[in-house]
């Protein structure tokens with residue numbers, strides 16, 4: 001008995017030791033397992049945090065790679081990810097190419113007309129001499145110039161580009177530079193050297209409409225009623241082309257008499273696209289800093305900055321009033337009730353004193369029928385409800401058509417057709433039936 005007791009206690013001790021070792025090994029295995037699990041989780045959390053922070057794009061190569069390492073299990077999935085990665089790389093390359101082409105736009109030759117050197121323009125304008133100055137506008141001095149090939153041009157020497165970012169200016173001018181229409185002043189080229197920026201236009205040889213309407217022309221104006229209507233129709237055609245014949249459409253933003261140039265045959269040419277805005281077909285309007293000239297700017301554009309082609313229609317309406325009356329849109333030299341042309345005009349029509357609206361410098365006044373037609377067009381153009389203003393194509397049709405339907409003649413139609421509102425002046429004129437459909441774009445050319 002005494003011999004077996006120490007042997008027993010030894011084997012008990014051994015058993016305890018083995019048990020302890022097994023427990024320790026188990027703990028170590030468990031610990032290792034736990035640590036591995038935590039590392040995996042931490043990694044996923046880190047990626048999720050990076051993703052949600054917005055510091056990298058939602059679909060990025062990095063996320064794809066992690067997906068490949070952590071989640072992709074089958075070969076087909078791996079293949080898919082590889083294809084995606086390839087696409088991503090390709091897209092990246094395309095984007096890089098696009099970035100490069102944006103830089104290329106900085107090249108002075110911007111893809112339309114001709115790029116003139118400063119030397120060429122200097123020679124053409126006889127060193128920008130005083131004698132060659134045609135006039136000065138808000139954007140710089142305009143010079144008459146004769147190019148080496150003998151063609152006469154007008155060179156607008158831009159003061160600076162602060163009013164409009166240079167890139168934006170170039171993009172707009174690039175679009176307009178490609179436009180060719182007999183009622184739009186053609187832009188023949190561009191000069192960009194150092195800080196100098198110049199636009200080279202075709203020269204229009206008979207001044208501008210403002211000069212002919214408000215300048216000293218003697219007891220009677222050479223602008224007869226028919227010539228005035230011809231100018232109005234030409235202007236409307238130029239604008240219709242900008243609004244309805246181009247994509248993206250162009251909103252001029254500064255329609256006024258000094259921007260309507262005239263040739264010797266009284267053909268109108270719309271000029272000065274420095275403020276023009278492009279409007280893609282998907283857009284109903286753009287919101288911009290309000291630009292334009294006091295007295296011509298549409299009220300909704302002035303108050304909200306929301307611009308679309310109907311703002312030009314409003315300005316055209318004011319221009320038409322100016323053509324009829326020979327009065328400026330705002331004239332502080334007149335009695336208070338007559339200072340604002342639009343207000344005075346509406347009051348006169350409402351009180352049936354339409355004949356008194358006609359410019360006294362027109363020697364042979366228009367027929368009451370012609371006058372009435374044009375007055376109504378004016379009022380439609382300045383409708384406070386933007387959508388009720390006619391399109392320029394419709395205006396051309398109304399100006400050209402002698403049998404524009406009048407209230408008395410079309411009383412029966414009145415109930416069927418929409419009625420435009422004119423603020424305080426209530427004039428009920430039905431839209432000419434199916435007018436829009438009858439207008440072909442080719443007619444504006």
Ligand SMILES: Nc1ncnc2c1ncn2[C@@H]1O[C@H](COP(=O)(O)OP(=O)(O)OP(=O)(O)O)[C@@H](O)[C@H]1O
Pocket residue numbers: 134135136137138139140141142154156185201202203204205207208254258259261271272
């Ligand atoms: N292509 C051209 N041919 C002949 N004269 C031109 C031509 N372009 C502009 N002019 C004349 O140059 C002068 C200045 O024109 P510009 O368009 O710069 O200014 P504006 O329209 O008078 O004023 P603002 O720039 O403030 O609107 C005007 O008298 C205009 O008639």
